[in-house]
Amino acid sequence: MLCTALAGLIVVLAGALLAVTMQMHDNLGWLDHSSRVLRTANHALSSLRTAESGQRGFTLTRDPDFARAVGPALDTARRDAADLVNLTADKPEQNERARQLQALVAGRADTLEAAARLARSGQFDQARQSTASRHGLELMQLVEAKVNDLLLDERALAADRMAAVESLLRTIRWLVILGTPLTLLMLALVARSLIQRIRRPAGEMLAVMGELGAGHREARITGEMGSREFAQLASGYNAMADELQRAVANQAEAAESLKTANAALSRNADTLRERGEVIEILGGMAHRMQAARTDEELAAIIEVFVPRVLPQIPGALFVHNNSRNLLVPTATWGGLEQVQTGFAPEECWALRRGQSHFVDEAGSDIVCPHVGVWADHYHCEPLLAGGEVIGVLYLRGTVGTESRFRLAVLSENIASALVNHRLQRGLREQTIRDPLTGLFNRRYLEETLALEMARAARSGAPLTVVMCDVDHFKRFNDEFGHDAGDQVLQTVAAELRRRFRDGDVVCRFGGEEFVVIAPATEVSILRARVEEVREAVSHLTVRQGERALGSVTMSFGLATWAPDMDREGIALLKAADAALYAAKREGRNRVAIDPQALAA
Template identity: 75%
Template sequence: MLCTLLGILTTGLAGALVGVTMEMHDSLTWVDHSSQVLRSANRVVSTLREAESGQRGFILTQNPEFAESVERALGSARREAATLARLTADNPTQNTRARQIETLVGERIAILQASARLTGNGSFVAARDFVATGRGLMLMQLVDGKIGDLVLDERDLAATRMDKVERLLRVILWLAAVGTPLTLLFLVMMARSLIRRIRQPAGAMIEVMGQLGAGERKARITGDMGSSEFSQLAQGYNAMADELELALADQVKAHDNLEAANDALSHNAQTLRERGEVIEILGGMAHRMQAARTDEELAAIIRVFVPRVLPHIPGALYVHNNSRNLLVATATWGGLELAQGNFAPEECWALRRGQSHFVDEPGSDIVCPHVGSQTDHYHCEPLLAGGEVIGVLYLKGTIDTENRFRLAVLSENIASALVNHRLQRGLREQTIRDPLTGLFNRRYLEETLSLEIARASRSGAPLSLVMCDVDHFKRFNDEFGHDAGDQVLQTVAAELRRRFRDGDVVCRFGGEEFVIIAPATDATVLQARVEEVREAISLVTVRQGGRTLGSVTMSFGVATWSDGMDREGAMLVKTADAALYAAKRNGRNRVVVDATALAA
């Protein structure tokens, strides 16, 4: 009977244990189900955050590597949202939230895809403006809120189910404790063994839970749990802890990505500010260069502004001469000492190739002959305008990436200014030059004479004027025609231009008459010089085509300005003309100096 009682007791105890175990198995299944729900919810957020980070990085840095992962992340987010809705089908409240989350995720994905289409078309500014509306941020906040509510409730469900497991464990312990005194010693030993097998994994789980609650994210249930249920529970718990750790890691990673994107944005903003300052400087430089009237003014502007655009980089500007057979140094800055002031175009590889040429270190590339012995590092930038090379910028130094932008816009501005300056100078030359002889015309004479008189009046330096004309000029027109007369004027003009000083201003007054303004020269000195010119012209034989027109002589009248004369120069011209008339009257081919000038 005892055996029967023991059998009944054992059977009842076994049946009770089986029932409790099955109930605990169901509870463990639901705990694992909660773990799956939490894992899917965390994946929804993490994949959506990954897509946001990739799209934001692409907008900020315009690096296509960021865009490659966006579509994959969006697909994962959509699948995880659908999975979450499927997993919560047994819980109407959670399933409602999951459906709402799926809808919000779909809206957020649509916004990200719209932004991706803008960036894919290269409309980064429009994409930033689109992001700046805040619609995406609001949707993400709604997603975070719904996910947070779902996670909190699911964790409560998981905790309730874990409590139920623990209660069932306590029931098992109670059943084992009551049945133990009534069973045989073998059953007692088996019961004690069973209790140890239960207490060990439960204790391990409780200990690990405590460690995780204390902040040890790496705490996991390890070792043999003694049963498949506890092993499954341990696996589910470990998987839940892994997902939690991954979620926290994703959060840290997203934070790091945001910081990196912010750093990149700050760097880009700084670069844009610096480029804006450079463009402002170049605008001031271009405005001044457009107003420059002489090559010296243009060179002064370049010397002032180029070091501000390219600081700490000395250099020089070379421009083609009129014959385009030489590059002439127009301006230097930064204390640069040039190996040679002028050089032929073929001595610069940048001009040969029509593109930048530079040497970063000795032996890295071919050295331009015009550079000289200092060949360790330099940069030659050709100045192009309308497909024409008009000069070159020579820079003594290495041009880094940011300075290449500055150099490009600087070169474009200088090239445009040089072309504009050349056109202005050409137009001015057309207005002040005599088209037949190439000498200055009467208009220029009148402007220059009044300026030189004002300068002489201030400084006290002498100012003299020579008026001359070709003797018997009408004979050439009558005998050989007007073309021959033009040839005579051109020959005489060339000789006058060659014989007088560079500082003297040689003009055609009209017809066969010429005027020479001689600053800082008195009549005595000028008379000797004019005599040399007169004699040289008398030795010239004029030729036209294949015929000889004969020799030419000229008569000269010299006068010097005095304080009693007007400031416009009319009296000075009249005095020189009277001296010229005297030379004509006294036999031509001679120099007559105004008596007043000689007396002074």
């Protein structure tokens, strides 16, 4: 029941996230549509003004070079006006404005063409009279007024659509904030239910055995066991107890039957106690794995608990890396030192067959290619979830029959923990990563900056911040479109991530701005590194498919945290931002340092 509820919760969360994402995609499409309407209207007006200027220049100076621009500009204005009618077909009121604008543009274009024809035929006086007539001026004023009405309405539409996008973003954030703890709670309840389902039948069996030991030979296990293994144990115990009762009635065979029953009872009791201990250990292990937040913590838990479940059997846990399609070592125990750095799933017969694969002695079975020199004495246990490869447990030695139950339950616990850990990590990455560039987002920046300032205050180590942005970024959006702008941001982000050291935190601050947190780094040392980054960026050539977008440059501002600054990072970021603007004023494509940082 709990598993079904957990699955339903995950499906609901995924469905909600998908629905909100689809709505956001639609709203972003309408935002792009509004942008096209605005650009087309402005371009139509600009083309009409160009034609008007060319016709006046030709009439006044009689220079034919002015006349050459009139015809193409009028064609462009008419074409843009027609495009506006098509683009506003979804909005009747805007469409009516577009049609009126098309008529006004056509009227003004006709008057300009008539004056141009008079001038070309040598009738410059008549052409000047036509140009100076008030009718043309009134037409142009009507065109400008109609364009302004259309632009105002379209900008209002764009603002409403942007508000809708922001609302959807808030919905996604709340889904993640509320869904994550709820999912974790459901997982904890499932684990608790599993432990209870094992403890209850074990306790009932031990209680019945205690009654039998106290002389109550009619005591039998009658409760629901909850699993096939415990049901078989209970059935075997009841059969043994029945046999014991019959043996007592038959005095001739009582002694021999009693010895047999006692021996079987002792073995069963030992098995139950052993399994109870194993379940107790696995319960503690599962609880800790649920609380693990990093791969290192998960590996440490496995290295502590696996030797307690499978003592004196060294081994290693290999976890599947989806991006590389390799099984990589995550944890080792029992003194195992030499293990593969990684191998493909095809190199393990346990993963190929989807079941245990082991070799007890040389030649007893086919050997996995990843095993190496210990090919005559090993055991591989696959970790699968829903048919997907999660990992493999590699054990160097023989797993006896009495330990198969331990291994089976251990494998299920580790596989479940790895799946849960992967889900938690994926959700965490979604909350702290910028979806476009893959860099850390502003929320993570604020959290990290506060933490690093606290560390700097305690240790006295320097803390330097770099704020940078792409020079003339608007040019890419205007000339090539917003997709090209996104490509520029992705290319620059990849270069920043590659050039800064692992200890530096590279974040997208917003728009085309980026922030780098450099703990324990003096501003003089960081400046040399930033200069290298700036130089590397200036040599980039950004491409969008087969189209070259040109070169990119960036400006950088550096600032150092001081004890008199606030602990939220506002003052530090403002200082870095001021240095960045100083670099902009000095001509861009350069590095500037906050004067306070230089004084320190």
